[in-house]
Amino acid sequence: MSITKSEVLATARLARLRVSEEKIDGYIAELNKILDVINSLQSVNTEGLAPVININEFALPLRKDEVTDGNLDDIFANAPNALYKHFAVPKVIE
Amino acid sequence: MTSHLTNLTIIQAKEGLRAREFSAVELIQAHLKAMETHRGLNAFITETAEHALEQAGKSDIKIGNNTADVLEGIPMAIKDNFCTKGIKTTNASKMLENFVPTYESTVTSKLFEAGAIMVGKSNLDEFAMGSSNYTSYFGGVVNPWKEKDNAKELVAGGSSGGSAAAVAGRMAMAATGSDTGGSIRLPAAFCGVVGFKPSYGRCSRYGVMAFASSLDQPGIFARTVPDTALVSQIAMGHDPKDSTSANMSVPDLMGAIHKSVKGLKIGIPKEYRSEHLDPEITKLWQQAEDILKAEGAEIIEVSLPNTKYGVAAYYVIAPAEASSNLARYDGVRYGFRSSVKDMTLDEMYESTRSEGFGDEVRRRLMIGTYVLSSGFYDAYFTKAQKVRRLIVNDFNNAFVTVDALLTPVTPTPAFSLDSPSIKDPIAMYLNDIFTIPASMAGLPCISIPGGLTSKKLPIGLQLITNRFEEDKLFRVASELERCINFNAVPGGF
Numbered sequence: 001m002s003i004t005k006s007e008v009l010a011t012a013r014l015a016r017l018r019v020s021e022e023k024i025d026g027y028i029a030e031l032n033k034i035l036d037v038i039n040s041l042q043s044v045n046t047e048g049l050a051p052v053i054n055i056n057e058f059a060l061p062l063r064k065d066e067v068t069d070g071n072l073d074d075i076f077a078n079a080p081n082a083l084y085k086h087f088a089v090p091k092v093i094e
Numbered sequence: 095m096t097s098h099l100t101n102l103t104i105i106q107a108k109e110g111l112r113a114r115e116f117s118a119v120e121l122i123q124a125h126l127k128a129m130e131t132h133r134g135l136n137a138f139i140t141e142t143a144e145h146a147l148e149q150a151g152k153s154d155i156k157i158g159n160n161t162a163d164v165l166e167g168i169p170m171a172i173k174d175n176f177c178t179k180g181i182k183t184t185n186a187s188k189m190l191e192n193f194v195p196t197y198e199s200t201v202t203s204k205l206f207e208a209g210a211i212m213v214g215k216s217n218l219d220e221f222a223m224g225s226s227n228y229t230s231y232f233g234g235v236v237n238p239w240k241e242k243d244n245a246k247e248l249v250a251g252g253s254s255g256g257s258a259a260a261v262a263g264r265m266a267m268a269a270t271g272s273d274t275g276g277s278i279r280l281p282a283a284f285c286g287v288v289g290f291k292p293s294y295g296r297c298s299r300y301g302v303m304a305f306a307s308s309l310d311q312p313g314i315f316a317r318t319v320p321d322t323a324l325v326s327q328i329a330m331g332h333d334p335k336d337s338t339s340a341n342m343s344v345p346d347l348m349g350a351i352h353k354s355v356k357g358l359k360i361g362i363p364k365e366y367r368s369e370h371l372d373p374e375i376t377k378l379w380q381q382a383e384d385i386l387k388a389e390g391a392e393i394i395e396v397s398l399p400n401t402k403y404g405v406a407a408y409y410v411i412a413p414a415e416a417s418s419n420l421a422r423y424d425g426v427r428y429g430f431r432s433s434v435k436d437m438t439l440d441e442m443y444e445s446t447r448s449e450g451f452g453d454e455v456r457r458r459l460m461i462g463t464y465v466l467s468s469g470f471y472d473a474y475f476t477k478a479q480k481v482r483r484l485i486v487n488d489f490n491n492a493f494v495t496v497d498a499l500l501t502p503v504t505p506t507p508a509f510s511l512d513s514p515s516i517k518d519p520i521a522m523y524l525n526d527i528f529t530i531p532a533s534m535a536g537l538p539c540i541s542i543p544g545g546l547t548s549k550k551l552p553i554g555l556q557l558i559t560n561r562f563e564e565d566k567l568f569r570v571a572s573e574l575e576r577c578i579n580f581n582a583v584p585g586g587f
Contacts, residue, residue, distance in 0.1 A: 003464065015417060015463040016424070016440075017456055018448040027460075033520055034461055040406045041477050044484070051479030052486060054308065055536035056295050056561070060337045074196040080431035087426050090439050 002032045099124035100264035101583075104168055104321040107267060111157055111167050118153035118167030118211070122146050125169040125213055129265045132587075135236040137250075137259040138214035139174045140182050149211045156209070164328060166209030171260035171269035174215040175222055176202050176312070177301040181212075185303050186220045186230040189423050189430045189450035199301025200333045201270060201312045208328045213266055216256030220452045221420065222272055222305045225280050225525040226509075227255030228516050229454040237285055237508050238263040238584040242550040248508040249516070251281030251525075254315070258285035261315045264587050268316040268325045274306050275408050276503075276529025278313045279541035283503035283554025286543045286582065288322045288571075289315050293562050294536030295340035298333030306415035307338075309408075309533050319542060319572040323347035330564075345565035351572035356390030358570065361496035365401040366528060370505040375553050378544040379502050382555050385577045386500065386570070394496055398488040403481050404530040405523055410465050410478035411534075417462030420455070423447065457519060482534050489535045493560040498570045502528050503541045503554035532558045540571050543580040552582070 003011075008028055012019045019027055054060070072085060081088040099121055102110065110116055126143050146169065153167035172178060175185045177195035184190045198206075206212070219229040226249045227235040235255035237248040239262070250259040254271035258281035261269050271278040273291040282289025290313050297312040304310060314329055316322040327347050333339045362383060367376070387393050425431035425446030432445035451459070465474035492499065504525060515521035532539045537558050544555035555574065559567040 007464070008460075011460055011464045011467060014467060015459045016443045016447050017451075017459060018444050030457065030519065031460060031464070034409065034457075037520060037523070038406050038410055038461075038465070038474065038478075041403060041410070041481050042473070044400075044403055044477075044481050046477065046480035046484065049480045049483045051476050052308075052482040052534075053479065054338060055486070056338070056340060058295075058338075058340070061334070063334070069197065071196060075427075078193055078196070078428035080425055080429070089426055090437055090442050092439050 100128050103318050104267045104324055118150040121167055122150040122169055125265055132263050135259050135263055136233050137216055137235055137256040139184055139217050139232050140215040142212050142214050146211050146213045153209055163209035168210050169213045169266050170210045171214055171216040171257050171266035172202055172212050173218055173254050173257050173270050175303040176270055178202055186218045186232055188231045193428055200298035201329050204328055216260050218256055219253035221455050222253040222277055223454050223458055224252040225522050226516050227252040229452055235259050238587055239551055247511045249511055251284035253277035255281045257315050258282050258287055261287045271315055272302055272310055272312050274309045275533050276526040279503050279529050282541040284508040286552030287315055287317050288319055289541045290322050290326055291539050292330055292564055293538045295338055296330045298336040298339050300333055300335040304419040306412040319575045320351050323351050323568050347568045350565040350568040353569045355386055355570055355573045358391045359394055359496040360386050360391045361394050361396035361492055361499045363398045363499055364395050365398050366501045372506045374547045375502050378553050382544055389573055396492045400484040400488050401531050405527055407478040407481040408530045410474050413458040413462030414466050414475050417459045485531055486535045497566055499558040501556045503556045507547050507551040507553055537561055538564045538567050540567055542571050542575055546582055
């Protein structure tokens with residue numbers, strides 16, 4: 001499997017990254033080199049094997065859904081744009 | 095006096111502080127001075143001199159009234175992907191250039207409670223993605239070591255290169271690191287220090303910025319195995335704030351380091367005798383094997399037949415998890431936001447992420463997004479997770495027969511900062527061939543200095559034990575360290 005120009009553009013769109021027209025050919029070549037390495041997995045027989053999701057296979061504990069910390073002023077201090085104790089973003093409704 | 099203080103081990107420094115031979119303020123001042131002298135190595139992104147001196151004053155009071163804790167007054171470098179409350183944490187990215195965490199990571203809070211003092215936030219590859227430190231937004235770290243009669247600057251290794259260089263360069267006595275596919279062991283090997291990655295789940299990941307959550311594990315650098323044991327003993331342990339943290343008691347590492355290897359079975363994985371391996375590393379690996387044998391261990395050749403698929407499976411799983419974890423960097427709640435005017439929300443996301451992330455991070459996000467996308471998910475991501483099972487099974491089988499594995503850490507010693515391979519992603523990925531498999535299996539592993547090459551560069555040896563058998567790991571590591579007696583210091587330090 002190798003990656004095509006339209007797949008690169010679709011992937012960039014999903015990742016919310018921009019790939020400029022002049023860089024796209026370099027990008028395709030580079031991603032295909034990495035995919036060549038990854039494609040070696042296709043020949044491995046993995047029949048009947050369970051995928052590893054959590055290596056330790058402990059049951060994940062649950063906690064109560066409650067606020068345990070957080071100071072709004074400190075948190076908003078890191079926001080690129082905050083107004084009236086809200087995160088401000090470009091207008092989404094005309 | 096000051097260079098004497100920076101050359102002490104932690105155990106010696108503790109004794110000196112206790113006996114009032116010097117104060118914690120003097121100890122910290124000596125290290126701050128070393129940081130200033132060696133600023134050219136670029137080991138730190140942020141220096142925290144004022145904070146360190148203030149803490150040292152408090153340590154001196156505690157030492158004075160005999161309430162000093164285990165790491166009281168010990169200078170440490172903190173990798174800049176550990177959140178430190180009120181102190182800028184950048185992850186070596188433009189994306190987080192001005193980010194000030196509102197909370198403290200569990201590992202750093204435990205170390206600071208035990209008296210350790212942060213002297214600075216150490217440099218790393220951007221978002222811990224790299225093995226050369228070349229990908230840091232703030233420039234690469236320079237290795238304190240140089241080849242004999244060659245002034246060329248070498249890489250410190252990645253991703254925790256700043257931490258390893260700070261410890262090797264006598265700017266800190268220990269450092270935190272994080273290891274996803276080799277990011278502690280590789281720079282430890284290149285810089286001639288000890289680097290320990292615990293079992294997955296041993297150290298809390300809370301407050302360590304996520305890269306690949308099923309692999310990420312915080313760990314510790316120091317210059318000796320006993321020092322590493324002392325600091326790691328504090329850093330490890332269950333944390334309810336990390337749901338993958340192991341709810342198990344922490345083994346006694348300080349007890350383990352005094353035990354001999356007599357009667358232990360040490361495995362040599364035959365697949366690690368790779369064509370990529372530098373002959374000088376092969377030689378030191380063989381010497382280490384002979385040492386353990388002479389000390390009464392039994393050497394057994396073992397097979398890890400799926401080793402060859404480690405890098406490929408890793409470069410599916412790690413980027414896939416990263417593409418999910420790094421979705422949070424959208425320019426809304428924290429971090430960088432593109433300043434392009436009159437953008438829609440979607441354009442703002444895209445510009446922010448395209449301008450805020452560097453090349454290697456963008457490359458991995460593309461790979462990760464691709465292998466998770468509709469139509470490819472099973473063929474790539476699930477397939478890689480199944481291959482990961484084969485790698486885990488290889489180790490499980492080996493540990494039926496042996497107590498520990500002895501392997502190289504890196505295929506070569508540190509390479510130069512202007513080496514052409516540094517810009518070739520595949521060549522860089524192959525630096526991790528010996529470190530990735532143990533990460534994939536979540537095993538505890540350690541890199542210790544194995545000796546110097548003919549050009550006087552340090553080489554690392556890796557030990558791996560079964561899951562949660564850190565005590566056995568330190569038992570073998572300390573015996574090997576005693577016998578190798580590595581006491582070389584980089585020129586000028």
